[in-house]
Amino acid sequence: MSNAPGQTHSSTRGGVSHAQRQGRNGSTRLGSFLHNAISSLYKRSASRDLADVPRLILLVCAGLTVFGVIMVLSASSVSMISQGMSPFSQVTRQVMFAALGAAALGAIAVLKVQRYRKMWVVNILLTLAILAQIAVLAIGTDINGNRNWIRFSGIQIQPSEFSKLAIVLWIAMVMTRQGSKLKEKTSRAIFPALFGLLPLMLLILAGKDLGTVIVYAFIFLGMVYIAGANRKTMVWLSIILIVSAVVGSISSSNRRERLMSVLGVCTGSVCDQSQAGGVALATGGFWGVGLGQSRQKYNYLPEAHNDYIFAIIGEELGLLGTLTVVLLYLGLIYCALRIIARTADPFIRIATGGIIAWLSTQAIVNMAMVSGILPVIGVPLPFISYGGSSLISSMLAAGMLYAFARQTPLVGGPIPAADLTKQTPREVRRANEDWKRRLSLQAIVEDERLQLQEAGGALGKDYWGGGLLRRVKELPSWLGITQRQREHTRKTYEQRAQARADRAAERRREAEHQEALAHEEQRIQRERQRLREQRFQEEHPNGLHTHERVPQLRRKGDAHPASRPSQGKQRSTPADHEDTIPLQNLQKRTNANRARHRSSSSGRLPAGLRPLHPQPGSQTSSSGQPSAGTSRQIRRQQPSQSQQNPRGRKPGQGGSRS
Secondary structure: OOHHHHHHHHHOHHHOOHHHHHHHHHHHHHHHHHHHHHHHHHHHHHOOOOOOHHHHHHHHHHHHHHHHHHHHHHHHHHHHHHOOOOOOHHHHHHHHHHHHHHHHHHHHHHOOHHHOOOHHHHHHHHHHHHHHHHHHHHHOEEEOOEEEEEEEOOEEEOHHHHHHHHHHHHHHHHHHHHOOHHHHOHHHHHHHHHHHHHHHHHHHHHOOOHHHHHHHHHHHHHHHHHHOOOHHHHHHHHHHHHHHHHHHHHOOHHHHHHHHHHOOOOOOHHHHHHHHHHHHHHHHOOOOOOOOOOOOOOOOOOOOOOOOHHHHHHHHHHHHHHHHHHHHHHHHHHHHHHHHHHEOOHHHHHHHHHHHHHHHHHHHHHHHHHHOOOOOOOOOOOOOOOOHHHHHHHHHHHHHHHHHHHHOOEOOOOOOHHHHHHOOHHHHHHHHHHHHHHOOHHHHHHHHHHHHHHOOOOOOHHHHOOOHHHHHHOHHHHHOHHHHHHHHHHHHHHHHHHHHHHHHHHHHHHHHHHHHHHHHHHHHHHHHHHHHHHHHHHHOOOOOOOOOOOHHHHHHHHHOOOOOOOOOOOOOOHHHHOOOOOOHHHHHHHHHHHHOOOOOOOOOOOOOOOOOOOOOOOOOOOOOOOOHHHHHHHHHHOOOHHHHOOOOOOOOOOOOOO
């Protein structure tokens, strides 16, 4: 009895009861279990390459498509029979659409990523999407109050479904080009993306298709988040999205009635579809009533094979069938998260985020609409609902994910993101496989985990303090998406800045090299000139005499054809010219001697020059003897005696010229 107060005190130590401590310990153990499970899943995913992701994408898409074909047959057979048509008419068209979608998936999967990431390709796709939506408003067909289809040769096409892929590529290209500006100033990166997004959303909203506009908004929101926007930006964008959705819902009487049906105050035919969907899900139970045994498809549930096909799945296959569909979508999300976590290319990361935001948002909105959580807004279930436009566009998106998984360079791998455009998909795969054999990814993941833990990141042991709301908000940090994206964006732009600096340094080194070559050439020329002058001074230590000629003038005289008739033509070599450059004062002295008259006493001319008025016997050959041809020419030019003395003068009288 004496220990009772102590026991009571120990059980209530610190003002906390034993039950409360047990609850807190249980919560801590649950949090630790979830933390370890998520960390283990993340490390296993991040430490592996993407070799299994393409196969998993194909498996998930094939499973969803085959499942959808079977459910379209089950949901549409009764309504087709009631209309006097074949029960297989709808499923036949769906199989044809599935074949076209498979061909489109294969075509886009084998293309190189750099083919459809180019600016002109994205601009063309966006322009075609806007023009197609304008054509819908001009010549489109109204169905249930919405103008969102174009009828062509008996086939209805919904351009807004195909425009989603163009919007994903456009936003990914803009965000990749903006890069770090998204963190410096958000408007610089978001507003350029809105230039292509807003016109398309306004055109779709003009056709009264609010559901597709909401899907577009979620695509934009998800891509901005993956691109690395801060928390403040995401909060403001979410508020703007919610306010716009509410304003769009209350702007139409039909939408207001659908919104009130969620609150349970709706009466009349507007509530029939949502109420019939709830009845179908409730009837199915866990195992369902059996494949093909649905009762709501007997014209009780409108659009049973289209937007409300998930209700037929729940009724015929029960909770087990609906969970199977959810798991298939989760498998597709898992593949996308693997690509986002492992790729080193920001374009692939942002585009993958946009595609998975598109498919997952559309699936979640459709399931919530059928379950009565959201009002009816006419959003199909990807891969499963009847419709060629939705199925083909979804398979195009899956094909792009397949291409991303096959061609993306791995984080820390041998091929950086900047060299992706220079590599073929086969080279990327081979390099990744070779790198995986040479270096364990587990070591890289462990280093990243230690760095995050030292920085107080998401994987630290003390992270799990706090409530559930904080854990939910930090889910991207658990998966490592935000930190990795920001780190890779920073590294990418550092690499680009380093490349620009290297190119500038290379240009400077080239200019310095050219300048050094020019200086060296000038130095060599000066040295040659100095050597020539030195050699000339050694050959002529006493200067140049009057009767001597410099080699340059001698060469000029020898070059005259009349001065050396007996010699053949000789070609001077560069070695001959090296000794023919005299000093400036020596050249002036030579020119003065050249201009001086011939001396009457000596009667001599420098070698190689002939007189202006040759006298008989003055011309000699190169050997010193008068040449015969020259003598004959002189005799032929001599005048007669009468011509010399026309007036009988003697030869020595007057008229002589010295």
